[in-house]
Amino acid sequence: MLLLLRVRWQLFLNSLRKRNRRIELLVQSAGMLFAAIFVLGIGAGFFAGALASIRMSQIWLLGILLWVVFLMWQLAPILFEGYSPGINFREIARYPVSFRLYVVLNCAYGLSDPAAIACLFWMLCLWLAVLFERPAWSLPAAGILLAFAAFNVFCNRLLIGLLERFQSTRKGRERMAVILLVLMVTPQLINMTVINWDRMSGAVAPAKSILYGVAALNRLSPPGAALAAISGDGGERLTATLCLLGYMGVAALLLRRQARAVYLGEIYSDSFRVRHELKVEPGWRVPGLDEITSAIIEKEFRYLRQNARLLVQLVYPLVIFALLFSSRGATRRAFPFAGQGSTAMLGMMAGFLMLSVANMAYNVFGLDREGFGRWLLAPVKLQNIMLAKNLTHAILFITMYTVVAGVMLVFNHVPLLQFAGITVSFITVLVIQLGIGNLFSAWWPKKVDLSQMSSRTVSNAAGYASLLVIAPVGILAGLITLASRYLGWTWLPLVAGLVLLAGAIKLYFYSLNRAANYIHDHIEEIEQTLAK
Amino acid sequence: MPETVLETHALRRAFGELTAVDDLHLVVERRQFYGFLGPNGAGKSTTIKMLTGLLRPTSGEIRILGRDLEKDSVEVKRRIGVVPEGLALFERLTGAQLLTFSGRMYGLDRATAAQRTTELLEFMDLADSSDKLVADYSHGMKKKTALAAAVIHGPEILFLDEPFEGVDAIAATTLKRLLQRFISRGGTVFLTSHVLEVVERLCTHIGIIQNGKLVAGGSLDELRTGVKVAGHDHSPLTLEEIFLQVVGGARQPEEVLSWL
Numbered sequence: 004m005l006l007l008l009r010v011r012w013q014l015f016l017n018s019l020r021k022r023n024r025r026i027e028l029l030v031q032s033a034g035m036l037f038a039a040i041f042v043l044g045i046g047a048g049f050f051a052g053a054l055a056s057i058r059m060s061q062i063w064l065l066g067i068l069l070w071v072v073f074l075m076w077q078l079a080p081i082l083f084e085g086y087s088p089g090i091n092f093r094e095i096a097r098y099p100v101s102f103r104l105y106v107v108l109n110c111a112y113g114l115s116d117p118a119a120i121a122c123l124f125w126m127l128c129l130w131l132a133v134l135f136e137r138p139a140w141s142l143p144a145a146g147i148l149l150a151f152a153a154f155n156v157f158c159n160r161l162l163i164g165l166l167e168r169f170q171s172t173r174k175g176r177e178r179m180a181v182i183l184l185v186l187m188v189t190p191q192l193i194n195m196t197v198i199n200w201d202r203m204s205g206a207v208a209p210a211k212s213i214l215y216g217v218a219a220l221n222r223l224s225p226p227g228a229a230l231a232a233i234s235g236d237g238g239e240r241l242t243a244t245l246c247l248l249g250y251m252g253v254a255a256l257l258l259r260r261q262a263r264a265v266y267l268g269e270i271y272s273d274s275f276r277v278r279h280e281l282k283v284e285p286g287w288r289v290p291g292l293d294e295i296t297s298a299i300i301e302k303e304f305r306y307l308r309q310n311a312r313l314l315v316q317l318v319y320p321l322v323i324f325a326l327l328f329s330s331r332g333a334t335r336r337a338f339p340f341a342g343q344g345s346t347a348m349l350g351m352m353a354g355f356l357m358l359s360v361a362n363m364a365y366n367v368f369g370l371d372r373e374g375f376g377r378w379l380l381a382p383v384k385l386q387n388i389m390l391a392k393n394l395t396h397a398i399l400f401i402t403m404y405t406v407v408a409g410v411m412l413v414f415n416h417v418p419l420l421q422f423a424g425i426t427v428s429f430i431t432v433l434v435i436q437l438g439i440g441n442l443f444s445a446w447w448p449k450k451v452d453l454s455q456m457s458s459r460t461v462s463n464a465a466g467y468a469s470l471l472v473i474a475p476v477g478i479l480a481g482l483i484t485l486a487s488r489y490l491g492w493t494w495l496p497l498v499a500g501l502v503l504l505a506g507a508i509k510l511y512f513y514s515l516n517r518a519a520n521y522i523h524d525h526i527e528e529i530e531q532t533l534a535k
Numbered sequence: 536m537p538e539t540v541l542e543t544h545a546l547r548r549a550f551g552e553l554t555a556v557d558d559l560h561l562v563v564e565r566r567q568f569y570g571f572l573g574p575n576g577a578g579k580s581t582t583i584k585m586l587t588g589l590l591r592p593t594s595g596e597i598r599i600l601g602r603d604l605e606k607d608s609v610e611v612k613r614r615i616g617v618v619p620e621g622l623a624l625f626e627r628l629t630g631a632q633l634l635t636f637s638g639r640m641y642g643l644d645r646a647t648a649a650q651r652t653t654e655l656l657e658f659m660d661l662a663d664s665s666d667k668l669v670a671d672y673s674h675g676m677k678k679k680t681a682l683a684a685a686v687i688h689g690p691e692i693l694f695l696d697e698p699f700e701g702v703d704a705i706a707a708t709t710l711k712r713l714l715q716r717f718i719s720r721g722g723t724v725f726l727t728s729h730v731l732e733v734v735e736r737l738c739t740h741i742g743i744i745q746n747g748k749l750v751a752g753g754s755l756d757e758l759r760t761g762v763k764v765a766g767h768d769h770s771p772l773t774l775e776e777i778f779l780q781v782v783g784g785a786r787q788p789e790e791v792l793s794w795l
Contacts, residue, residue, distance in 0.1 A: 173670060281662040283631045283652045285645035298639035306627050376623030377684075379589055381640040382613035527590055534621055 007095075007108070008115075030463040042121045046128040053132030062234045068129055069151070069226035072122045076155040079118035081166055082183055093167055096266045106262050113160045123152060133233070143240075144233045150247055151229040157254035158225075164261045177453050181311040188319060225250045292394075295383055299391035300398075306370050307399070310453060313460060316362055317403070320355050324407050327352075328414075345415035349422070350484075352407045353429040354477065360400060360433060361469030364440030366461040367392045368533055369451035375533045379526060385519040389444075393437040404429055424496030431504040432476050438511035439472050441518040445525070450533050479503075537564040540692055540723050541586070546595035548581050555581040557747040559595070563725060563740070565691075568718055570738035571727045574782050578747040579727040580620050583696045586725070587617045600691060613641060616685035620696040622677055626670035630661050630680050633669055634687055641688035648687070655683040659709060675706035682710060686717065693717060695726040699733050711737060735774035743781050751781045 049068055056064035096105060113119060126148050134141040170176045221227035222243070228250065231243035287301040288294075307313060327348065367389060368375050378388050408426065411417050417425075443465040451460055459466070480496075487495035522529060541563035548556040556578040563569045573579045584590035586597060588608050597604040599611045625633055631652055638648030656662045659679040664672065669680060678698065685693060693714070699707050714724055714737065728734050734741065735755065742752040751758060759772050772780075 281631075281653060281656060281665055283635060283649045283656070283665070285649040286632075286635050286639060288645065294639055294642070294644065298636050302625060302628065302632075302636050305632065306625075309627050370627065371625065373621050374623055374625035376589060376619050376621060377625060377637075377640075380587060380612060380617050380619065380623065382609045382611075382642070383640060384609065523591065527584075530589075530621075 007112070026464055030467075038117070042124060045121075046124050049125045049128040050132050053129045054136055057132065057136040062230070065129070065234065066221065066226060066230040068125075069229050070224075072125055072129075072151075073155065073226045075118055075125075076122045077159055077162060079121075080113075080116045080159055081162060082186070093171075093265055096268070102263065102266050105266050106259065109160055109258075109262055110156050113156050113163070116159075119156070119159070122155065126152060140233060147229055147232045147244065147247065150244075150251055151225065154225055154247065154251040154254055157251065157258045161254060161258045161261060164258070164265065177309075177311065180453060181315060184312050184315050188315070296387070296391045296394070299388060300395050303392055303395035307395070310370065312453060313362060316359055316460075317399070320352070320359060321403060321406065323355065324352055324410075328410060345411055345417045346421045346425070348415070349408060349411045349417050350425050352411075353404060353425055356400060356403055356407070357429070357432055357436065357473060360396070360436045361440065361466060362460040363396045363399075364393065364437050365443045365465040365469050366447075366449050366451065367396075367441065367444040368529070369444075369449050369460060370453075371533065372450055373534045375530055385522055386515050389441050389515055389518065393441070396437060397433060400433055401430070418493075420493050420497060424500055427497060427500030427504055428480055431500055431507045432473065432480075434504065434507040434511050435476060436469065436472065438507070438514040440469070442514045442521075443468055445518040445521040445529070448529050448532050450535065539563070540565050540600055541569075541725065542598040543586070544596040544598075546582070546585065546597065547593050548578075548585060548590065549593045554747050556585070556592075556744075559744070559747070559749055561742060561749065561752075563723060565723050566718060566721060567723055567740045568714070568738045569723070569725045570734040570741045571725060571744065572731070572734065572741060572778060573727075573744035577744045577782075579744060580696055581747075582744065583694055583725070583727055584619070587615065587619065587694050588612055589617075589619060613688075614690055615692045615694060616688070616690035617693075618678070618681045618685050618695045618698055622681040624669050624677060624681055624684070627668060629666050629668055630672065630676075631656060631665040633680060634683055637684040638687040643688060651687050655687060658713070659683050660705075674701045675703050678702050679706055679709060682713065686713070690722070692723045692725065695724065697727055697729065699728055699730045707733070731773075731775045731778060741774070743778060745782050751777075 053065055053068060056062060095108060100108065114123075130141065130144055130148055133144045166179065170179055222231055223246070225247060228243045228246040232240055232247055235243055287297055289297040289300050292300070368378075371378070378385065381388075404426075408417075408422065412422060443461075447462040447465045449459065449462040449465070461469070483496055483499045487493060539562055541561065543559050543561045546556055546559040546561075547554065559578075559582060561582075571579055571582065581590065585592045586599070586604070588604060588611070600614055602611050604611050625636070628636060634652040634655055635645075635648045638651055639645065643651070656665050659682075661676060661679060661683075664676060669677060672680065678701070682695070682698065685695075695714075698710055702710065711733075718724060726734075726738075738755070740752075740754050741758060743750050751761070753761070755774065758774075758777050
């Protein structure tokens, strides 16, 4: 185990040899500090909540805390599986370790997961509250909580094992990343739907009866059994304890079976359909563009089509727009400006769409990875290649904006002058983002791995930089809008937008040349960053 | 008179204090099959990267097909084909899409690119996998795809960095067939390889680089004449013997790991 920890530490130290990684570490350290404060805060909440629930004889509240532990322990490591550095536990089986040691290492490794550590800390807080308030319960509670922790470890390693099995193929990894992303955005969409609940109040009564039915089954669940084993009467306590130990035993047996298969060398691989008829498509021809630019745009769209994670991120603003457009009242007020009339909502949606631009434009070579070198081998100027990539992104965002603006124009009657002002501003900011994005793509390239949830589409630094770019532009747009309202010059946003657009185009070509020159001077460095 | 297609003068590349290539003078003529050899870290890949525009030289001059690479890089790139060290493939395209794309990047029209892609996929035994993503290809299939992408536009010179590394015998035979055909049609090949037997069989001319400097060069016969191996009988020297003599890399038996 010490050897494993040492390898993990060395991987971490080696990753700090590059300046980019050191800055990324600083940003991550800030995140870890917040996470630590969060865990400590929740721990205090656990202590206070458990204390109050026992004192007020509302023992069922302890059950909720145990459910929080259970869900956190099982789901968080899966959600953050891709974020942990380096060791695929499956690889440990290659070394001369006995099966027994392999299983022990597997469980110990699971216990070293940050989510597991946080859960153990919260359970300790819960137990301390029991010790303070009901000392007579504390000793059996310690045993029950230990059994509950053991069950969680076995269950979690079992799930991680299944996840590794699913992720051992490229397609599985990519699908998993998309599933996790959808899982992450689903709560927000549910929240928006629930805010709009008043329009669907007829659905509340049946939902309540289902919830009561589910609650009755809680005693049979692992957290419910743990609660009954701690707080139940004599017979109930014994049954619940046996139930919890049963869960633990089953999880241990399943984990042993799974670990045995991995230990004995179980491997998985992609399988493919073999095509016997060779048919080569000639490729796309984009109207108005030359052969080479068309080819690059086709390649970029083919890459985008496979990037399901990015597609989810791109569809997300449109889903939000659909929810906002179909709702009234509370849901719209939950979004800034959305409840202040159709023009404000169009402006808000334009800004919302703009936030996604950085995901693509600030790391234009990220998905090319090893293929980056092919751009340099081609008899085409790098400026033209980047321009074609930017055109792809522009086509995508302008199409999305057109959908939103079209719906708003037809159904919400946005005044034409204001519509033109917002449209020109949208294009201006898009051009600025693409231009600055090219520079950041050269300065801070980042390899994007679609099969890794942890693999961001842009580096942290570039992501924050995009906000720094968009913030002053947003402030300027706000000032122009205010001035237009104050002075009564409705034409001002459009005229100012056109002037800024001219400046943005100039800035774009300047940054395009700067980026291309920088890449030529740092080819090998960039190639290594994207390939490794 | 033989036409010089590749020429370098005092080519140098430094990475900080390390000089990877130093004062390199190379001359390669049309229809030559030029093998560029050297031990690991000798500067082979750095040289080929500079010759193909993937790396800027610190100093010196490169002329390819009579043009200065620095000043006329787009035109030079149009007339050469490259299989670089990392293959540089867009792995999220299928084999067929990648080849069509490569052809179009070199200015072929869509129909010609599709036609040549079909022929190359058939020739390389990749037709059955043409709709698979390159990411899912085996290493040998990727090598064949990279070579197909390098020749699709009909280049005059091919630069190949370790084309036979990690390739099985069947794939290697296909690659060799293609290269010999290319030479017979007036092409020139510049390759680096560690597989000395293959180089000996294929190459007409050889250059050996060590510590960034060209330490031997010429046709195989010229190298055989120039290199003397102590205690060797009168049979012709193999390329391996010449190579080891030039770079001085042979270890004595007593130097071998005593515990193994």
